Amino acid sequence: MELTVLLVTLAVLLIIGVPVAFALGAASLVTFLLLDIPLVVPFQRMAAGMNIFALMAIPFFIFAGDLMHRAGIAERLIRVADAALGRTRGGLGQVTVGSSMLFGAVSGSAIASVSAIGSALGPMMREKGYDGDYVVNVSATSAITGLLIPPSHNMIIYAAAASVSVSIADLFVAGIVPGILAGLLLMIAAYIVAVRRGYPRGQFPGVRVFLIAFAAAVPGLLAALIIVLGILFGVFTATESSAIAVVYTIVVALFVYRSLTWERFVQATTAAVRTTAMVMIVIGTAAAFGWLLAILQVPEQLASLLKSISEDPLVLLLLINLALLILGTFMDMAPLIMITTPIFLPLAIQLGMNPVQFGIMLILNLGIGLVTPPVGSVLFVGCAIGRIPIERSVRTIWPFYLALLVALGLVAYVPQVSLWLPGLVSGQ
Secondary structure (H helix, E strand, C coil): HHHHHHHHHHHHHHHCCCCCCHHHHHHHHHHHHCCCCCCCHHHHHHHHHHCCCCHHHHHHHHHHHHHHHHHCCCHHHHHHHHHHHCCCCHHHHHHHHHHHHHHHHHHHHHHHHHHHHHHHHHHHHHHHHCCCCHHHHHHHHHHHHCCCCCHHHHHHHHHHHHCCCCHHHHHHCCCHHHHHHHHHHHHHHHHHHHHCCCCCEEECHHHHHEEEEEEEEHHHHHHHHHHHHHHCCCCHHHHHHHHHHHHHHHHEEEEEEHCCCCCCHHHHHHHHHHHHHHHHHHHHHHHHHHHHHHCCCCHHHHHHHHHHCCCCCCCHHHHHHHHHHHHCCCCCCHHHHHHHHHHHHHHHHHCCCCCHHHHHHHHHHHHHHHCCCCCCHHHHHHHHHHCCCHHHHHHCHHHHHHHHHHHHHHHCCCCCHHHHHHHHHHCC
């Protein structure tokens, strides 16, 4: 009865357009009243969900990513990708994927990536005869790689939500190979579609031009390198690294690129505060919602349900992925990480999956939901920037979905895809 009220209330509120954070909070509050639990408890659970030291990294990483976007770092990364990849058939599609991977390595935000790369490359691609749906599909799906290539604040949320101890450093390192793999598969899809549509071939500008472009982008790229290596070698924690990322970005933007004006700084600060507020209230209400799910024994019931369908670990893993894919199309990433991690992680561990591998699988899975209607926030942003209706994009986006699903399958069923590099770094 209580579980039905909780889920039905949430579904109704989401359908009528109530923001996710308030829908989670309201559904939780109604269920707390139904269970006759004192009303101080839900607010305690919300406060406890947000009062996690590791979550302090989130506002700093968001701020650093927004500063990089407004300081013009994306344009420098695009020049590097264009010099390296632009000569292939439909080369600007490859450039879009490569630029998104590079920008993801310094911003960790899919929304920031599709906004920066789509805005910069979209008009150029249209001028050269690329169709609007191709421009949007490539920029939106390739933005997902930024969720995997460190730093990624979603990995910090997962580590906070996990029922077992998960190293943020291991998560950061584990995301590198899957992020590159997803990018390469998207490049293949972009190339195949470009060949079928007869898009033009670019020209290699020469080694000198490439080296100049690369040198100009190095200060921006060093941000990701400093963060990852600093954490791995114990110079600073993941939380401290986020603050260092902000300071480093400001120094580079002010004194190296000289592209950060006071107006842009204020815009980045305001946007980061707004985004952080939204993320943290979602985390808080999702924590209260997740606590109710635990009280109502949802993880145990779901595990029993799945095991009643099949005892085969491969089939159970497939069912988990299907459930996450479906959920990802209806809700944003942060609340889903908070809600689904305590539910599915224990079952995944029972199936013999490493928590780090599950975290990468979860983030990639929910990332695919960001480019899938009806929510699909990254796809909606891409369509808004590309000025095409979302229906037009959805009709032709399937090759890029297929590429991401292949990457997901490899991450889910081949542990070494995500665990090889952390094992190599730790010497295990």
